[in-house]
Amino acid sequence: MSSNTAPVDTKKSAGRRSIFGSGKNNLRQFGILFSLIAIIVLFQFLTDGLTLSSGNLINLVSQYSYILILAIGMVMVIIAGHIDLSVGSVAAFAGIVVATSMAEWNFPWPLAVLFGLLVGALIGAWQGFWVAYVGVPAFIVTLAGMLIFRGGNQFFGNANTVPVPEGFTVIGAGYLPEVGPVTGYNNLTLLLGFLIAIAIAVREWRSRRVHQTMHSEMPPLWVSLLKVGLLDAVVIYATFLFAGGRVGTSFPVSGIILGVLVLFYSFVTRNTIVGRHVYAVGGNKLAAELSGVNSRRVNFLVMMNMSILASLAGMIFVARAGASGPQDGLSWELDAIAAVFIGGAAVSGGIGTVIGSIVGGLVMAVLNNGLQLLGVGSDLVQIIKGMVLLVAVGVDVWNKSQGRPSIIGLLTRNRKASEPPTPPPAVLPDAGTPASARPADNPSN
Amino acid sequence: MAVEHVILEMRSITKEFPGVKALSDVSLTVRAGEIHAICGENGAGKSTLMKVLSGVYPYGSYSGDIIFQGKEVRFKDIRSSEAAGIAIIHQELALIPELSITENIFLGNEPTKWGAIDWVGAKRTAYELLARVGLRDDPDTLIKNIGVGKQQLVEIAKALNKSVKVLILDEPTAALNEADSQHLLDLIRGLKGKGISSIMISHKLNEIEQVADSITIIRDGRAIETLDIAADGVNEDRIIRGMVGRSLESRFPDRTPKIGEVFFEVRDWTVQHPQVSERMVVKGSSLTVRTGEIVGIAGLMGAGRTELAMSIFGRSYGNFISGRIFKDGKEIELRNVGEAIDHGLAYVSEDRKALGLNLLDDIKRSIVSAKLSKIAVGSVVNDAKEYSIAEEYRKNLRIKTPNVEMGVSKLSGGNQQKVVLAKWMFTDPDILILDEPTRGIDVGAKYEIYGIIQALAAQGKGVILISSELPELLGLADRIYTIFEGAITDCIDGADADPESLMKSMTSAKKKVRSI
Numbered sequence: 001m002s003s004n005t006a007p008v009d010t011k012k013s014a015g016r017r018s019i020f021g022s023g024k025n026n027l028r029q030f031g032i033l034f035s036l037i038a039i040i041v042l043f044q045f046l047t048d049g050l051t052l053s054s055g056n057l058i059n060l061v062s063q064y065s066y067i068l069i070l071a072i073g074m075v076m077v078i079i080a081g082h083i084d085l086s087v088g089s090v091a092a093f094a095g096i097v098v099a100t101s102m103a104e105w106n107f108p109w110p111l112a113v114l115f116g117l118l119v120g121a122l123i124g125a126w127q128g129f130w131v132a133y134v135g136v137p138a139f140i141v142t143l144a145g146m147l148i149f150r151g152g153n154q155f156f157g158n159a160n161t162v163p164v165p166e167g168f169t170v171i172g173a174g175y176l177p178e179v180g181p182v183t184g185y186n187n188l189t190l191l192l193g194f195l196i197a198i199a200i201a202v203r204e205w206r207s208r209r210v211h212q213t214m215h216s217e218m219p220p221l222w223v224s225l226l227k228v229g230l231l232d233a234v235v236i237y238a239t240f241l242f243a244g245g246r247v248g249t250s251f252p253v254s255g256i257i258l259g260v261l262v263l264f265y266s267f268v269t270r271n272t273i274v275g276r277h278v279y280a281v282g283g284n285k286l287a288a289e290l291s292g293v294n295s296r297r298v299n300f301l302v303m304m305n306m307s308i309l310a311s312l313a314g315m316i317f318v319a320r321a322g323a324s325g326p327q328d329g330l331s332w333e334l335d336a337i338a339a340v341f342i343g344g345a346a347v348s349g350g351i352g353t354v355i356g357s358i359v360g361g362l363v364m365a366v367l368n369n370g371l372q373l374l375g376v377g378s379d380l381v382q383i384i385k386g387m388v389l390l391v392a393v394g395v396d397v398w399n400k401s402q403g404r405p406s407i408i409g410l411l412t413r414n415r416k417a418s419e420p421p422t423p424p425p426a427v428l429p430d431a432g433t434p435a436s437a438r439p440a441d442n443p444s445n
Numbered sequence: 446m447a448v449e450h451v452i453l454e455m456r457s458i459t460k461e462f463p464g465v466k467a468l469s470d471v472s473l474t475v476r477a478g479e480i481h482a483i484c485g486e487n488g489a490g491k492s493t494l495m496k497v498l499s500g501v502y503p504y505g506s507y508s509g510d511i512i513f514q515g516k517e518v519r520f521k522d523i524r525s526s527e528a529a530g531i532a533i534i535h536q537e538l539a540l541i542p543e544l545s546i547t548e549n550i551f552l553g554n555e556p557t558k559w560g561a562i563d564w565v566g567a568k569r570t571a572y573e574l575l576a577r578v579g580l581r582d583d584p585d586t587l588i589k590n591i592g593v594g595k596q597q598l599v600e601i602a603k604a605l606n607k608s609v610k611v612l613i614l615d616e617p618t619a620a621l622n623e624a625d626s627q628h629l630l631d632l633i634r635g636l637k638g639k640g641i642s643s644i645m646i647s648h649k650l651n652e653i654e655q656v657a658d659s660i661t662i663i664r665d666g667r668a669i670e671t672l673d674i675a676a677d678g679v680n681e682d683r684i685i686r687g688m689v690g691r692s693l694e695s696r697f698p699d700r701t702p703k704i705g706e707v708f709f710e711v712r713d714w715t716v717q718h719p720q721v722s723e724r725m726v727v728k729g730s731s732l733t734v735r736t737g738e739i740v741g742i743a744g745l746m747g748a749g750r751t752e753l754a755m756s757i758f759g760r761s762y763g764n765f766i767s768g769r770i771f772k773d774g775k776e777i778e779l780r781n782v783g784e785a786i787d788h789g790l791a792y793v794s795e796d797r798k799a800l801g802l803n804l805l806d807d808i809k810r811s812i813v814s815a816k817l818s819k820i821a822v823g824s825v826v827n828d829a830k831e832y833s834i835a836e837e838y839r840k841n842l843r844i845k846t847p848n849v850e851m852g853v854s855k856l857s858g859g860n861q862q863k864v865v866l867a868k869w870m871f872t873d874p875d876i877l878i879l880d881e882p883t884r885g886i887d888v889g890a891k892y893e894i895y896g897i898i899q900a901l902a903a904q905g906k907g908v909i910l911i912s913s914e915l916p917e918l919l920g921l922a923d924r925i926y927t928i929f930e931g932a933i934t935d936c937i938d939g940a941d942a943d944p945e946s947l948m949k950s951m952t953s954a955k956k957k958v959r960s961i
Binding site for chain 2: 210
């Protein structure tokens with residue numbers, strides 16, 4: 001590879017392009033993360049420190065965990081190129097069935113939880129069947145589901161409220177219990193927080209190790225240290241806030257359920273074959289099928305998974321409220337969908353992440369919570385939330401059409417390490433291509 | 446040379462994208478009533494130049510002047526360039542499939558009478574326009590019901606309706622078969638007689654040689670030279686020399702085939718059209734492939750080449766009716782793509798953007814996407830393995846990219862095609878079906894892809910090569926099947942084949958298939 005038509009230009013242009021292009025989605029999520037921090041700081045200031053108080057944080061987590069759980073399922077549905085409008089109704093239906101099972105059929109509550117998940121799975125299989133195997137668009141199937149299961153809830157409960165027993169409320173209103181010596185803090189919450197802080201450091205260290213073995217670009221050490229330092233500072237600060245709340249409260253159980261689900265689904269979407277297939281089907285269904293992906297199965301699974309998570313969200317809500325009612329889960333689907341799109345997913349499918357959706361959901365949650373703390377009426381809250389959704393996605397679309405990254409994007413761009421020297425081809429015999437006959441790789445055309 | 450009337454002049458056009466200078470100081474002069482070809486490798490800047498001319502990149506986003514009919518023009522969008530009389534016909538056709546020919550011709554330009562669209566007048570004009578481009582279809586026909594060749598003609602009719610003076614054609618014959626291409630070229634020549642100049646971008650050098658009056662060659666964003674066909678005695682080799690900077694001694698790498706025994710066989714393959722149940726798109730076709738052999742399939746567009754290939758590849762096209770597949774002496778059944786991959790088949794589609802790649806993905810994910818299980822433990826994908834495998838292919842196939850984390854949408858056509866090839870090589874296939882593997886790829890990358898194909902055959906794999914370009918089949922294939930209306934009509938030894946005999950078998954069903 002002695003001579004090339006335009007080696008210097010080619011490298012440089014392509015390198016810059018990758019910063020603008022392939023990392024775009026990450027950049028957007030960084031942007032949203034910064035927005036989240038900005039909103040928190042703003043409300044912390046406006047509410048005289050009430051936003052980041054122990055009581056409010058605990059409340060925030062238990063009040064929005066079920067929306068965030070829905071967002072996890074929703075982002076997978078949206079990546080696959082669909083939408084699910086039925087999640088609020090499915091949650092309400094699962095909630096009333098579970099409440100009834102305990103109140104009237106005397107199910108013990110752990111069994112009732114499993115029963116609720118089963119109900120969710122059956123509903124999901126029903127909707128997945130129509131979407132994947134009959135080919136009805138998910139918008140229609142779940143619009144129908146929205147009516148069917150809302151009606152189902154009222155039919156099943158005779159439009160009444162069904163209370164749930166004490167034990168069941170743990171999953172929605174419970175906190176990490178007090179154990180060990182009296183420290184003035186909730187010990188389990190402290191332990192959890194410290195474990196997370198350690199895990200963050202270990203993860204960064206391991207990621208550097210992997211980069212090293214792959215000889216790929218790696219940020220300098222101080223960037224890693226700064227990153228871990230900042231994250232751990234945030235985690236430990238939050239830990240003390242959660243652990244130091246009113247006696248009897250600490251980190252909510254629903255928050256733990258949420259955390260486990262986030263870790264699990266992040267892993268599934270990023271690192272497993274099924275996860276790859278979801279992105280493949282959403283990105284280009286025909287190409288995925290010609291690569292051996294069973295797109296029907298993928299569509300069926302994401303729809304089914306969504307309904308299972310919806311039933312879980314419904315149960316957590318019922319547990320928190322202490323009863324299941326006919327108005328549960330109203331317009332949850334819209335909150336979940338908004339979270340996913342603010343978090344960087346594309347309407348056309350193929351793009352989105354679990355973490356991004358969680359951050360997007362937190363933006364909405366903090367906004368909602370902060371405005372309520374300020375005593376803003378629900379009319380204005382809705383208007384503001386609507387505007388935030390529109391502006392967040394609008395800015396992104398506009399940025400994309402301009403073909404340039406945000407300022408934040410430029411600050412966070414990857415640094416390119418020098419490439420290892422290119423050894424001669426191993427598989428191919430040198431076909432004797434005249435060097436000048438090789439294409440100049442200018443992707444602009 | 447007599448001083449001829451210059452209709453269009455582009456002076457010192459420079460256009461930059463962030464980090465890339467796509468065009469630097471390019472000048473172009475087009476005379477009235479000439480066919481001016483623009484040649485260059487992919488990425489040389491041809492399409493960018495035409496986008497500047499047609500207002501896709503508005504005035505102000507580039508530097509330099511455009512003089513049209515003696516006046517400087519500053520187009521702010523396509524509409525303003527069309528109003529001036531410059532129309533562009535893009536590589537990807539911009540027709541709406543669900544609308545009729547008439548509706549498409551008048552889209553955005555609807556004739557009105559008292560505020561309502563005058564469909565009677567529109568249809569009458571459409572008839573006249575269709576007659577001018579030699580299309581005899583009913584103007585009420587929906588676009589989706591006519592072939593690509595005819596759609597191309599409708600695009601030209603649409604341009605004629607706007608009283609065009611300069612017609613820009615970006616790869617007009619890329620998707621057309623030989624007959625349709627010829628018709629189109631004749632039409633462009635006819636328009637020239639009526640004083641309409643054409644600017645034609647094409648990779649098909651023989652066509653350029655055939656119709657163009659002058660050629661401007663662009664390389665790396667610069668205009669290298671402008672040749673006058675009549676005066677300069679231009680031939681294909683001369684153009685290639687300009688495009689790549691030196692001449693190519695041979696357009697195909699040397700190869701000594703090492704052909705073994707028959708190990709793959711398709712017998713009496715019959716497939717039904719997915720919608721029209723009485724139509725058989727593949728009829729009783731049989732073929733054999735030997736180890737280390739490159740088997741060509743020649744046929745006109747619509748003859749059933751792709752249908753045959755895709756239906757073999759796990760019934761991914763049409764409804765399977767009958768037929769048997771044997772591999773290594775055993776009969777196998779491929780009911781879906783997954784089974785086909787497991788049995789060592791690979792299919793590189795003719796449409797890499799629609800069927801070959803997920804354009805949202807990056808290079809490394811694309812390369813492993815057809816056989817994730819190979820780098821997964823249980824269901825968990827091993828990222829480090831993925832990266833090192835992608836790196837290996839990047840080096841071996843010379844995929845031009847700074848790193849394998851780059852999005853495939855950012856690559857040029859030739860490099861995208863290498864990614865697709867890598868994706869299928871990664872599945873360790875025994876049989877590779879390559880459907881138009883060099884479509885829309887420039888000369889240099891073609892040569893490299895030919896090298897890859899030959900290397901695969903040298904490893905003992907069987908390659909089935911489908912191509913519209915007869916020289917490509919003649920240059921690569923050891924044996925060529927011809928297909929006509931879904932049936933195999935002949936099987937010719939590569940050494941004995943010539944374009945005339947192939948074309949004869951591709952256009953008639955009379956011959957019997959010789960067995961090997």
